[in-house]
Amino acid sequence: xxxxxxxxxxxxxxxxxxxxSAVALIQGFSTxxxxxxxAALAADDAADQGSIDAANxxxxxxxxxxxxxxAALGAAVGTVA
Numbered sequence: 001x002x003x004x005x006x007x008x009x010x011x012x013x014x015x016x017x018x019x020x021s022a023v024a025l026i027q028g029f030s031t032x033x034x035x036x037x038x039a040a041l042a043a044d045d046a047a048d049q050g051s052i053d054a055a056n057x058x059x060x061x062x063x064x065x066x067x068x069x070x071a072a073l074g075a076a077v078g079t080v081a
Contacts, residue, residue, distance in 0.1 A: 015077055022073055026066040034059050 037055045044051075 015080075019073060019077060023070055026070050030063045030066050033062055 037059055041052055041055055
């Protein structure tokens with residue numbers, strides 16, 4: 001007797017789509033933040049190395065938070081198997 005896995009297959013496909021959207025959103029946020037900070041620093045002629053380093057540190061922190069968020073999402077999906 002064959003097992004009907006169509007509902008499970010559909011749910012997996014839907015989950016993959018949601019996960020892909022979340023990853024794209026996270027990557028988009030990271031890119032936009034980097035662009036905004038870079039533009040602000042470029043516009044500020046008085047920006048010194050200290051302010052550039054501080055901005056880069058802030059970008060790194062936010063990027064790491066986004067990465068952790070994506071990892072948490074992937075781990076949660078992995079536990080459903």
